Amino acid sequence: MTSPLTEQDLAARYLAMGGLARELGELAMRWFADQASLNTQTKGAQDFVTEADRAVEALFRERIAAAFPGDSVLGEEMGGDGSDRLWIIDPIDGTANFARGDRIWCVSLGFVANGRPELGVIHAPALDETYLARRGGGATLNGKPIRAAQTRDITQAVVEFGWSTRLPTKLYLDGVARLYELGAHVKRAGSGALALTQVAAGRSDGYAELHINAWDVAAALLIAQEAGARTNDFFSGDWLASGNPVLATAPYLWDVILEASGIPDLLRKAN
Numbered sequence: 058m059t060s061p062l063t064e065q066d067l068a069a070r071y072l073a074m075g076g077l078a079r080e081l082g083e084l085a086m087r088w089f090a091d092q093a094s095l096n097t098q099t100k101g102a103q104d105f106v107t108e109a110d111r112a113v114e115a116l117f118r119e120r121i122a123a124a125f126p127g128d129s130v131l132g133e134e135m136g137g138d139g140s141d142r143l144w145i146i147d148p149i150d151g152t153a154n155f156a157r158g159d160r161i162w163c164v165s166l167g168f169v170a171n172g173r174p175e176l177g178v179i180h181a182p183a184l185d186e187t188y189l190a191r192r193g194g195g196a197t198l199n200g201k202p203i204r205a206a207q208t209r210d211i212t213q214a215v216v217e218f219g220w221s222t223r224l225p226t227k228l229y230l231d232g233v234a235r236l237y238e239l240g241a242h243v244k245r246a247g248s249g250a251l252a253l254t255q256v257a258a259g260r261s262d263g264y265a266e267l268h269i270n271a272w273d274v275a276a277a278l279l280i281a282q283e284a285g286a287r288t289n290d291f292f293s294g295d296w297l298a299s300g301n302p303v304l305a306t307a308p309y310l311w312d313v314i315l316e317a318s319g320i321p322d323l324l325r326k327a328n
């Protein structure tokens with residue numbers, strides 16, 4: 058049993074994670090610049106992994122073992138178990154984009170203490186953007202504070218709706234149709250983590266996905282919360298092992314986007 062986390066413990070991790078994300082981003086960028094070396098493989102329909110994903114996660118695990126030996130790591134590519142001091146990494150979120158030379162991808166690092174996200178960093182080196190948050194400390198983009206949008210009219214809203222083959226595509230298409238019928242502009246860019254940071258930065262008014270994994274959102278959902286977005290209770294139930302639906306919105310548009318997304322129906326049928 059590790060000793061209780063102190064303020065100094067948390068501060069040390071907060072100070073370390075930005076530099077660590079940048080080091081991982083530099084490694085990913087070397088692979089990104091050499092697409093022929095990626096050896097891209099599929100884990101399922103529209104679900105990809107490259108040598109870069111594996112190399113970035115391996116380097117992260119090496120750095121954490123050296124700097125914070127009592128901490129655990131859960132990663133998309135190498136798995137792991139929960140603990141009361143847990144790092145959650147998606148080495149490259151937006152792998153489908155990464156593997157085609159598209160710049161919309163990021164390194165996602167979250168730190169969860171006793172089951173509650175406390176720190177998060179999203180580093181998108183190809184976009185030259187780094188998002189950081191600490192619970193109770195606000196959220197920043199490249200060191201400057203960011204806030205969720207105050208949009209009140211759904212016909213003025215931009216909403217991203219994530220998709221995967223983990224659920225029937227009809228559920229996704231029905232949600233997209235409802236949002237369009239309400240007058241929203243709907244898009245999908247292929248990185249759930251970055252989509253959540255766009256809500257945090259006020260560049261979009263919502264991000265919904267009917268199922269997403271813990272490593273995709275552990276950092277970015279905290280960033281959205283700290284930027285004043287309203288978010289669902291993703292970190293509940295069996296979230297760490299099985300994922301959950303995710304929703305983050307501009308505060309005034311929560312109700313309309315939640316209903317249009319179909320998440321309430323999905324949760325009612327699951328319970």
Ligand code: LIP
Pocket residue numbers: 104105133147149150151152153219220221222247248249250266269270273
């Ligand atoms: C992706 C997520 C995206 C989801 C994809 C995939 P990856 O993460 O960011 O939101 O729709 O299915 O899970 O696989 O690129 O790390």
